[in-house]
Amino acid sequence: MNQLISGGKKLFLQGNEAIAEGAITAGARFYAGYPITPSSEIAEVCSQRLLEVGGVYIQMEDELASIAAVIGASLTGVKAFTATSGPGFSLMQENLGVAILGEVPCVVVNVQRSGPSTGLATKPAQADVMQARWGRHGDQSIIVISPATVQECFDLTVTAFNLAERFRVPVVLLADEIVGHMRENVVLPDPAQIKIVNRKRPTCPPEEYLPFKPDADGVPPLADYGSEYIFHVTSSMHGERGYSQNDPANAGAKIKRLFTKLEDHLDEILMVKHHYNPEEELDLLVVTFGCTTRPAREAVLRVRDIKAGVLQLITLWPFPETFIARAAAKARALLVPELNLGQVVREVERVVGKEKPVFGLPKSNGEGLTPAEIGARIKEVAGLVGCA
Numbered sequence: 001m002n003q004l005i006s007g008g009k010k011l012f013l014q015g016n017e018a019i020a021e022g023a024i025t026a027g028a029r030f031y032a033g034y035p036i037t038p039s040s041e042i043a044e045v046c047s048q049r050l051l052e053v054g055g056v057y058i059q060m061e062d063e064l065a066s067i068a069a070v071i072g073a074s075l076t077g078v079k080a081f082t083a084t085s086g087p088g089f090s091l092m093q094e095n096l097g098v099a100i101l102g103e104v105p106c107v108v109v110n111v112q113r114s115g116p117s118t119g120l121a122t123k124p125a126q127a128d129v130m131q132a133r134w135g136r137h138g139d140q141s142i143i144v145i146s147p148a149t150v151q152e153c154f155d156l157t158v159t160a161f162n163l164a165e166r167f168r169v170p171v172v173l174l175a176d177e178i179v180g181h182m183r184e185n186v187v188l189p190d191p192a193q194i195k196i197v198n199r200k201r202p203t204c205p206p207e208e209y210l211p212f213k214p215d216a217d218g219v220p221p222l223a224d225y226g227s228e229y230i231f232h233v234t235s236s237m238h239g240e241r242g243y244s245q246n247d248p249a250n251a252g253a254k255i256k257r258l259f260t261k262l263e264d265h266l267d268e269i270l271m272v273k274h275h276y277n278p279e280e281e282l283d284l285l286v287v288t289f290g291c292t293t294r295p296a297r298e299a300v301l302r303v304r305d306i307k308a309g310v311l312q313l314i315t316l317w318p319f320p321e322t323f324i325a326r327a328a329a330k331a332r333a334l335l336v337p338e339l340n341l342g343q344v345v346r347e348v349e350r351v352v353g354k355e356k357p358v359f360g361l362p363k364s365n366g367e368g369l370t371p372a373e374i375g376a377r378i379k380e381v382a383g384l385v386g387c388a
Contacts, residue, residue, distance in 0.1 A: 008187060010188075011185070011188060012184070012186075013154075013183065013184070013186045014180070014183050015147070015180040015183075016040075016042045016175075016181065018150050019083070019109055019157045019173065019175065020042050020046050020049060021045070021049070021154055021188065022154040022157030023081055023107065023157050024050065025154075025158055025188070026160075026161035026162065027161065027198070028107070028161060029050065029056065029079060029080075030050075030055060030069075031058070031080070031081060031082065032057075032058045032059075032066045032067075032070050033046075033058075033060065034063050034084070036063075036085045036087065037085065037122050038085060038177040038181060039083040039085050039111035039175075039180065042083035042111075043057075043059070043083060056073075062091065063082075063088035063092050064091050064092070064094075064095065066082045066092070067082055067096065067108065070082050071098060071106060074104050074105055074106045075104060075224070077224030077227075079105075079165070080106050081108065081109065081161075082106075082108055083109035084111075085110060085111050085112065086112060086115045086116075086125075087117065087118055089110045089128060089135075090135070096108065096135070096136055096142075096170055097138065098235045099169075100136065100141070100142060101140070101235060101237075101238075102233040102234070103168040103169065103212065103219075104233070105167075105168050105199055105222070106170050107164055107171050108170060108171075108173070109172075109173045110174050111175045111180040112125050112128045112177065113125055114364075114366040115127060119366075124176050124177035124339060125176065125177070125364065126291070126339040126343075127339065127364065128174065129144075129174070129316060129338075130343050132144045140255075140258060141169075141259045141262050142171070142172060143163050143262065143317060143318070144171070144174050145160060145171070145172075146174045146290045146313065146314060146315075147175055147314075148179060148289070148294065150179070150182055150184040150185075151187065152314075153175065154188065156314065158195075159271075161197070163197075165198055168199065169262065175290065176291045176339070177291075178291035178368050179291050200221040200222065201222070202221040202229060206230065209223060210241055211231040211233070211240075211242045212238065212254075218265075237250070237251050239254075263318065269318060270315045270320045270322070270323065271315045271320075272315070272320050273314060274311060274312075274327070275293075275311070276311075278330070279330075280307075280309070282331040283308060283333070283382055283387040284307070284335055285309060285333070285335070286300060286335045286336075286337065287324065287334055287348055288310055288311070288336075288338075289316060289344065291339065291369075292337045293312045295368070295370055295373075295374055296374050297310050299372075300378070302371060302375050303378050303379060306387065309331075311327050316344075324352070325351055325352065328352045333356060333358070333359065334352060334358045335359045335360070335378060336361065337360075337363075337373075337374050337377065338361070338363075339363050339364065339368065341364050345358060345359075357385055359381045361377045
């Protein structure tokens with residue numbers, strides 16, 4: 001039963017349902033997608049809820065068409081998104097590259113499942129981390145955030161749209177089957193209390209508009225297709241006017257800006273949660289994201305003779321290096337449990353270097369990690385570094 005609370009309401013929702021509600025709350029009014037487990041509930045909810053708020057829902061013929069439709073809708077001025085899983089996410093990569101180069105704000109939800117290929121279609125995994133960052137060819141950057149609870153599914157979906165609009169960039173919400181199908185109480189705040197970001201619009205006369213001329217923050221204003229502002233977006237290298245421009249100086253400057261418009265504003269993008277007092281010294285720092293966070297927190301509570309804490313990564317890309325380095329400085333060793341064969345642990349090793357030992361706990365059989373498994377690995381690592 002829905003429960004009214006001060007300034008909002010409490011609902012008992014599935015993670016995927018919370019994602020759909022978060023998108024609508026953020027102002028999304030266009031969804032194009034193709035059903036695929038374990039993300040199909042997002043499409044199902046949107047097929048009804050978007051129509052209730054005056055939006056548009058389209059079931060496309062495949063994932064290639066889905067992301068293309070999302071890009072087109074966004075360029076008309078509508079907040080647009082899609083949802084998929086691993087095989088569909090693979091099909092979207094080329095057009096995600098178009099959105100990055102064309103600086104088209106949009107959100108792609110990837111509820112990860114076991115692979116490769118169609119793999120174990122309904123089983124959990126976290127093996128799309130590197131694909132989310134590097135799946136497109138060429139030098140490019142993207143924002144990727146990962147929820148660990150149903151409440152975060154709602155909250156971070158709103159954040160994903162805010163980041164997409166703020167920086168004119170696609171944002172990937174990298175969920176997983178466990179979080180997507182989990183059911184929990186979720187507090188939906190009063191919409192008036194939720195921060196909503198909308199893209200910058202041009203203020204110059206239409207004849208002076210340059211769709212890729214950045215403001216001081218590195219982000220160009222974006223007009224709407226169909227408005228009095230006439231502009232061109234292409235997948236080829238282009239100059240400030242949007243038309244193809246292939247000289248090396250322009251290409252170098254453009255590619256650099258695609259990075260710096262994010263790297264210069266990491267304070268607005270990077271998010272982590274410390275499930276411990278970050279001022280305390282630790283025997284072991286457990287670095288988690290998504291569905292590994294909850295069992296890791298439980299494992300730390302059970303292992304009472306070892307001082308351990310959980311650092312949850314919310315932003316996965318750009319990688320939160322400063323937060324990890326700062327936390328690692330107060331720990332004797334680090335452990336990274338993940339539902340893949342070691343995609344994040346290697347990034348942690350890169351950040352920490354040889355200053356502190358970094359251990360992994362990989363699992364890639366279609367099952368989630370349990371508190372017992374993580375607890376056993378914590379004890380093993382503590383013994384290896386002499387703190388147990």
